[in-house]
Amino acid sequence: MWRSSNLTRSVATGFASLVVCGAAMTASAKPAQALETRSYAMAWFTAAMNSTENDCPGGVHPSIQVQYHKNLLDLGYPPAEAAKLIEAYVSGDDDEQVSDIMLMRGRINGQPVNGYAHPGAVVDPQLTHVTAKEGFGFNLDGKDGPMNFTDPLTKEAGVDNQLSRALGCSNPFRGTYNVKPGLWLFRWSTMRDTTPAWLMTIAGEDLDTDGPITVIFDRAMEHLIFNGDGEARPDITYRADTDPRNHTVLKGEIKDGMIRITEHGRLQLMQDILGGGQLVLDKTHMRLTRTNTGNLDGFLAGFQPWEHLYFEIGQGGPASEDMSTGELPGKWHLMRKMADYDPDPSTGQNRSISATYRVEFVPVFVARMKNGEFVVGNDGAGEGGK
Amino acid sequence: MTCERRITLFKKPRQIHLLGWMAGLIAITPSLALAAEKPRSAETVSPLMLRLTSEQYQAVVADTFGATITLGGRFEPDPRVDGLLGIGASKVSVSTDGLEQYDLMARTIADQVVSKEQRAITVPCKPASETAADDACARQFLESAGQFLYRRPLTDVELTARVATAREVSTKLGSFYDGLSWSLAQILVSPQFLFRTVEFEPDPKRRGQLRMTGYSKASRLSFFLWNAGPDEQLLEAALKGDLHTPRGLARQVDRMMASPRLEQGVRAFFSDMLMFDELPALSKDPIIYPKFSAKVAVDSREQALRTIVDLTLTNGGDYRDLFVTKKTFLTQNLASVYKIPLVNNVPNGSPDTWQAFEFPANDPRGGLLSQISFVSLHSHAGRSSPTLRGKALREVFLCQPVPAPPAAVDFQIVQDTSNPVYKTARDRLNAHAQNPVCAGCHKLTDPMGLALENFDGGGAYRTTENGVKIDTAGELDRIKFEDAEGLGRALHDHPAAASCVVNRMSSYGLGRVTTRQENQWIDALKADFAKQGYKIPALVRRIATSPEFYSYVPAPAAEPVRSTMLNSSSPLTEEVAK
Known part of the structure; x- marks a missing residue:
């Protein structure tokens, strides 16, 4: 046809x-x-997005390594251990250990839970946000x-x-x-x-x-x-x-x-x-x-x-x-x-x-x-x- | 068989095949034929050798062993001579690199044919032992397959030699099938397989005259009608001598024309005539023509061939209507270039389907000239070309050669598509033609090519160039028209258009340009073509049943391979001309 x-x-x-x-x-x-x-x-x-040079007072979010280090401290890891863990994570020698800790960084009734599935159970890291006046x-x-x-x-x-x-x-x-x-x-x-x-x-x-x-x-x-x-x-x-x-x-x-x-x-x-x-x-x-x-x-x-x-x-x-x-x-x-x-x-x-x-x-x-x-x-x- | 074992058997893995190649060359060289082995017809003279095209090679292998066999190599490009690859095939040999590829393909094919998965289908017998030679089974296989590969029965000498190879390899390697594979590979790399050899013999009915042998006639017929080797019935007819009688020949022609495989032959002819072998490698600047892709190029070839087959074969239409027909076939990919809605009613991600489509009467598209295949093939990578299109139109459809441009021509204005003064191709070509050296040839091409300027170099429709309305008025041999549709009509009515396809088809079938002595036959073909309403099947049948199609014509003096028509204007040719 x-x-x-x-x-x-x-x-x-x-x-x-x-x-x-x-x-x-x-x-x-x-x-x-x-x-x-x-x-x-x-x-x-x-x-x-309308990103500009000065739209984030306090700067943009830190690298994930820096953020993870902070998260470890927030979770109560001693500074020396947190530093050692991050060093292993960055070098790739033992990145799974930090990943596992981050995965279970949520806390419900004191018990570790998946922080990505339960983000509300993760301590708010207080990330910065945009304060600019112009946006689309x-x-x-x-x-x-x-x-x-x-x-x-x-x-x-x-x-x-x-x-x-x-x-x-x-x-x-x-x-x-x-x-x-x-x-x-x-x-x-x-x-x-x-x-x-x-x-x-x-x-x-x-x-x-x-x-x-x-x-x-x-x-x-x-x-x-x-x-x-x-x-x-x-x-x-x-x-x-x-x-x-x-x-x-x-x-x-x-x-x-x-x-x-x-x-x-x-x-x-x-x-x-x-x-x-x-x-x-x-x-x-x-x-x-x-x-x-x-x-x-x-x-x-x-x-x-x-x-x-x-x-x-x-x-x-x-x-x-x-x-x-x-x-x-x-x-x-x-x-x-x-x-x-x-x-x-x-x-x-x-x-x-x-x-x-x-x-x-x-x-x-x-x-x-x-x-x-x-x-x-x-x-x-x-x-x-x- | 492992590589090491091959090396153990022969100093060089390909030695045996190359020896086979050399022996084959000796066998088909007339002056040496008697020395090599006694041919079936000792008086055979003036052979014409045509190298199998890649499509023909694939067809013969598929017909002999099945379509699942993969080739595993690449083919040397076929040269275009006098407008046709079909003629170029008679002017080429095989380079050393090409021979390596043929050898690779031969071994790849042979290994598959005798593989455990295939042998039950492809080998008609079982050896007494798989670890030893078996002459009887090897002979049966090689005789059976060999007749389709050589398009004639193997001679006793040939068959004995191939069986001997199988025996020797089978014995040394302890494998019947390895021996068979080696012997088959010898056949596949031999000139008798790779070249269609046209042989003549004394005509018993006309003393002192020569006639083409029955098997050569069978080959000529099958490659012309099917673009493939002869089938069993045709070989049988050749053996019986049926092809030497008008009735027997007509019976085979009619049988073959009734076969669906005729479409394969018609496609091959028009692919050759329209230079579609160049489409798969055609590339465009993706910034300028983002819709054009390799897929579009390949689909556009298929679109044109489907259009041709539908009009000329399926509906038995007038060949000249190919220049005006609104009916075609599209995929969604092509439809997007044509800006046509086309529903692809298949699951997401499925391949495009082909659908019949008819352009509305008021649509500027109509006929082969307005299809993507023609306008994109005869354009540059980043711009259209009225000159290339006009040249192709004259040479392809009217058989009117256009001279190549002289050396050292200044193309600057023509190429400057952003010229602030000369905004359209017409403006630029007019400026260019101010040079009297250029004007002569451009008069032949541009008035026709400019009529196609509504189609850009990627095949898309446009009405303006650089913001200026495109003027598509043109002229073809004093017939004036306003646009592509008018050009299509002018071509439809041009006497040279019908005449040209007759010339092309007869040359394609013969593998050479017809000679002056054949003018009477060609004129008769043209007259019959017109009388029968310009029907392609009628023309095909008329050629295939003509005695002239199988007649002996003394070979012209050797001459170097001429460059192709398209290549004659290529930068390389111009560079050489300098």
Whole structure:
């Protein structure tokens, strides 16, 4: 059977089928209205950091060897023994002994427990955090205060990005607008080879002019496909996973050429079970600009359950602590202290932390399930970007 | 067999094979043939030798021993002469390095064939003892396999020598199968296997005339139709003399054309004609063409071949429609270059699947010229080239050779893609053509090549270059057009296009350029091709059943191997020309 397509650069219609999984949006859909759609795959997803020379009073976090030495002392090891243990650890002659002690550095009722699995049972090492005034993101809660940033690009005040404040003094998490933080670079580079791609479709009457749009997020059934230069390949066709947990529909707008989310609902996308189980953002905000290659570049933000994030980062235990993340239970304490959303009714402890991510998208095609078949066509599916 | 044991047996491990090679050369050299052994036809003259291409070598081995046999070596590149590798195959020998590779492959193949896993399938008998020689079993195997490898039965002298080798090695190594392996490796490295030898004999029906031997006819036929050696039925027909009668020949041609293997032959011909052997090694600047990769290059070759097979064989279409057809086949990898949505309904991580696809009527893509294979192959690594494309179009599809550029040409303007004044390729070529030395040839190529400027050097569609709208208007032999589609139509209607494929296919089958004496035959082929609606199968059959396809033509005087058409404009050639 010969397949044909008029979609190479055209307008897709039939908005209703596009949001077939999104009950909330279906109610406001305009069934007969012709809409232009463009779809994208997320090529990069890294924490938005704005590290500067003087953003960490007291300095950035010490090397893991120095931190382990301090931890040993905190655990009650005599200075001479702690020094000897660290010497063996650094030389590699007997690094397992320190690793084992660090693994079980938590204490519950006086008994050693896994400190990575029970970071709250580890004495807070009082790691430093960012105190700078500028940080990327959005004013998620409409308030401004001493723990808010001003966005250096938009000059918006009251920016909530406590994740960057909590982790921004740890070298693997430091970065700038142009330099992706090393740890996120590594994590995303690793995951995107195998994890089903994240997709976004925008739909509106005319996507080249300002106006209201609908923003649809999905997870693909395929992992990202790459070009010879290692970057995500544009114009690949991805199938949108029909699992409703991976389908989010939010209202948005194009204003001054910038794509924004205006309906700040919850965004949920399943992720790699070996990396992060899922991405959940409440009060989702996004702003994207189109690059001269047709890609989209910008920020995605919201309040994110911080313990999920900790276990994404901390699941490697002593291996990742040594090689990539730096001290882990201390980061749990930092995030707990910086958490700024969703208080636990019984304890008052906030369960989510404001977070902003630098995101880059490449234009792709998205095929959606319709009548038992994945289709890209004049029934509302996304087309490649211009 | 261990290396040490090989060394014990012979001073040098490959000595026996190299001796076999030399003996083989003697055997197929006419003047020495009588001295070496009495051939089946002592009067055989004027042999034409064509080295097996890598595909043909693989096909013969697979047909003889099964497709699971791996080769374990690499082939020397085949030279392109007069536009075809099929002609280059008659102009080459084997270098010392190439012989080493053939020897390596011969031993690799032979070891697999007699291995414990394969021998039950590949060896038709069991020796009386696995630790001793068994002449009867060795003879049975070597006779059976040898006829497919040599594309004729082994002569008594050949067979006796191979059995003797098997006996000697089996005895010394205490292993029947080691002996068999050594003997088989001798066959696989012999010229009789590596070269298709065309032999002639006195024609009993025409006194004083020569005719091609039945086995040579069988080989010519099978390599032309299937790009593989003769099968059992064809060898049987050759033995019986059926191929010397028009009816017997036609029966075999029709049988072979009804086989799915015809597709293999058609693919091989068009791969050769379209120079697709160069695609797997084609590389592009990944910064400029990030989507282009080795996978895209290989897929683009397959896309074109699938398009050709579908149109000409599956649907029996008009050959000329290849220049305008909207129908093709795509993988997702290619679809992304074409910016076409294509659902790959397979589990995550599975290989790409091929899907039939038809470009919409208003899409600028259509025909082979707009496919990635043509526009990327005839471009530079970092920029398109209307000149290379126009040159290829004239030479490949119209059989009109374009002269190589003169030495010491200043290409600076053409190469400067960021020139602030000359923003498009048309601007740059116009400036370049101000040099009257260059203008003459560029008139032949550029007006056609510029029509393809909507396709960049990586095969992607574009409408502008450096912010300036691309003008794709062009002309082919006074036929004007506005774009690639128009060029495709002009080529479709150009009388030389149909004529060229007839010339190419007959030369490809013969392994040489046709001579002036054969013009009448070629003209008849062209007339029939047109009369039958430019159908490729009809042309193939007409050639394969023509007496001229098997006729004796005196060998031209020896001449050095000419450089290939594409290479004629390469920097190396220009350097040599200086």
